[in-house]
Amino acid sequence: MFLLANLGIASVITVTIAASDDAHGVFQFTNKSLSVIGTEPEQGRNTVILQVMRSFGALSNVTLFWEVEPAAKQDLLHTIGNVTFSVGQNVSDIILQVSQDKIPELDQIFKVTLSKVSHGRIGERSVASLTILASDDPYGLFVFSESRRPIFVPEANINVTLTIQRLKGLLGSVRVTYQTLKEMDIAPFHTPGVGRASEGSDFMAIRSSVTFQANQSEANVTLQVFDDDIPERGESIFLELVNVFLIEGAQDRPSKNLNYVFLNVLSE
Numbered sequence: 016m017f018l019l020a021n022l023g024i025a026s027v028i029t030v031t032i033a034a035s036d037d038a039h040g041v042f043q044f045t046n047k048s049l050s051v052i053g054t055e056p057e058q059g060r061n062t063v064i065l066q067v068m069r070s071f072g073a074l075s076n077v078t079l080f081w082e083v084e085p086a087a088k089q090d091l092l093h094t095i096g097n098v099t100f101s102v103g104q105n106v107s108d109i110i111l112q113v114s115q116d117k118i119p120e121l122d123q124i125f126k127v128t129l130s131k132v133s134h135g136r137i138g139e140r141s142v143a144s145l146t147i148l149a150s151d152d153p154y155g156l157f158v159f160s161e162s163r164r165p166i167f168v169p170e171a172n173i174n175v176t177l178t179i180q181r182l183k184g185l186l187g188s189v190r191v192t193y194q195t196l197k198e199m200d201i202a203p204f205h206t207p208g209v210g211r212a213s214e215g216s217d218f219m220a221i222r223s224s225v226t227f228q229a230n231q232s233e234a235n236v237t238l239q240v241f242d243d244d245i246p247e248r249g250e251s252i253f254l255e256l257v258n259v260f261l262i263e264g265a266q267d268r269p270s271k272n273l274n275y276v277f278l279n280v281l282s283e
């Protein structure tokens with residue numbers, strides 16, 4: 016490029032400016048791609064897109080290389096790659112593929128960096144953060160171990176022990192609240208030919224909670240069943256898990272799983 020400046024009497028200066036790097040573009044993440052969230056898929060893969068923009072010039076074909084920190088290897092299909100920009104193209108997408116695993120994990124945050132370009136230069140916004148949300152129930156999935164089948168108990172003064180199991184993750188300490196359903200509460204499922212037991216006369220109504228320490232996988236709870244001396248047909252008592260509360264853990268995003276168990280109380 017030439018600049019001609021007339022400074023007066025036959026005086027001419029010539030200035031040559033080399034095509035600056037910026038003629039090929041300055042590459043950086045778009046603002047909304049600086050922080051993105053991915054989820055681990057139930058099956059297969061989920062994709063997360065980060066958009067890179069090119070500003071100033073767009074004179075050449077450019078290959079832009081990106082990398083994610085190595086710790087992400089377990090969670091992403093690829094941790095390095097490249098995207099191309101053709102002449103005139105000002106945006107391109109980095110596509111990250113989150114893969115599935117069976118390991119209960121907390122939220123994980125990884126840095127995605129624009130590492131180099133074949134032409135032009137990398138701008139200021141060259142590092143984005145990718146958050147992969149907690150997966151596979153790191154704090155556990157709580158169920159009554161007997162929930163797949165009814166428990167038969169005789170109508171007598173007895174204490175029935177029920178076990179709450181913590182499946183999947185064992186991280187953190189968690190309080191699980193459980194309660195008996197009242198006779199008038201709608202049953203979660205039908206028990207044909209069997210009536211509902213009455214709180215107070217047939218069983219002791221409870222609402223209570225039990226704490227699972229880190230690494231604890233089961234806890235027992237007790238239900239008191241009474242013999243009321245009234246001849247009756249069979250009766251059902253339902254217990255439900257009401258909620259799950261994270262007492263102490265690395266992050267505040269507990270998973271919540273509700274579940275029922277029922278007892279068939281047989282009159283003698």
Ligand SMILES: *[C@@H]1O[C@H](CO)[C@@H](O)[C@H](O)[C@H]1NC(C)=O
Pocket residue numbers: 046
């Ligand atoms: C992106 O963020 C920077 C710094 O916060 C700001 O200067 C810029 O205008 C934003 N760009 C767009 C396109 O919003």
Ligand SMILES: *[C@@H]1O[C@H](CO)[C@@H](O)[C@H](O)[C@H]1NC(C)=O
Pocket residue numbers: 074075076101102
């Ligand atoms: C860019 O790439 C296209 C297709 O690969 C090619 O036709 C073109 O000549 C290239 N342009 C430059 C400036 O290298």
Ligand SMILES: *[C@@H]1O[C@H](CO)[C@@H](O)[C@H](O)[C@H]1NC(C)=O
Pocket residue numbers: 078096097098
């Ligand atoms: C760019 O990525 C493609 C796959 O997307 C790969 O085949 C190619 O080798 C990469 N190019 C360079 C220069 O690493």
Ligand SMILES: *[C@@H]1O[C@H](CO)[C@@H](O)[C@H](O)[C@H]1NC(C)=O
Pocket residue numbers: 068069070105106
């Ligand atoms: C890219 O170019 C198109 C068309 O020239 C324009 O509308 C768009 O705003 C540009 N995007 C960025 C990120 O510069």
Ligand SMILES: *[C@@H]1O[C@H](CO)[C@@H](O)[C@H](O)[C@H]1NC(C)=O
Pocket residue numbers: 172173174239
């Ligand atoms: C059941 O447990 C309660 C409270 O722990 C106790 O008072 C009661 O005696 C027990 N009943 C039987 C039959 O063991």
Ligand SMILES: *[C@@H]1O[C@H](CO)[C@@H](O)[C@H](O)[C@H]1NC(C)=O
Pocket residue numbers: 229230
């Ligand atoms: C739980 O178990 C793991 C592996 O067995 C162990 O590394 C960790 O320290 C335990 N945590 C607690 C709080 O006991």
Ligand SMILES: *[C@@H]1O[C@H](CO)[C@@H](O)[C@H](O)[C@H]1NC(C)=O
Pocket residue numbers: 176178233234235
């Ligand atoms: C719960 O009760 C079962 C049998 O009723 C027993 O084997 C198990 O050890 C108990 N678990 C705990 C954590 O107390």
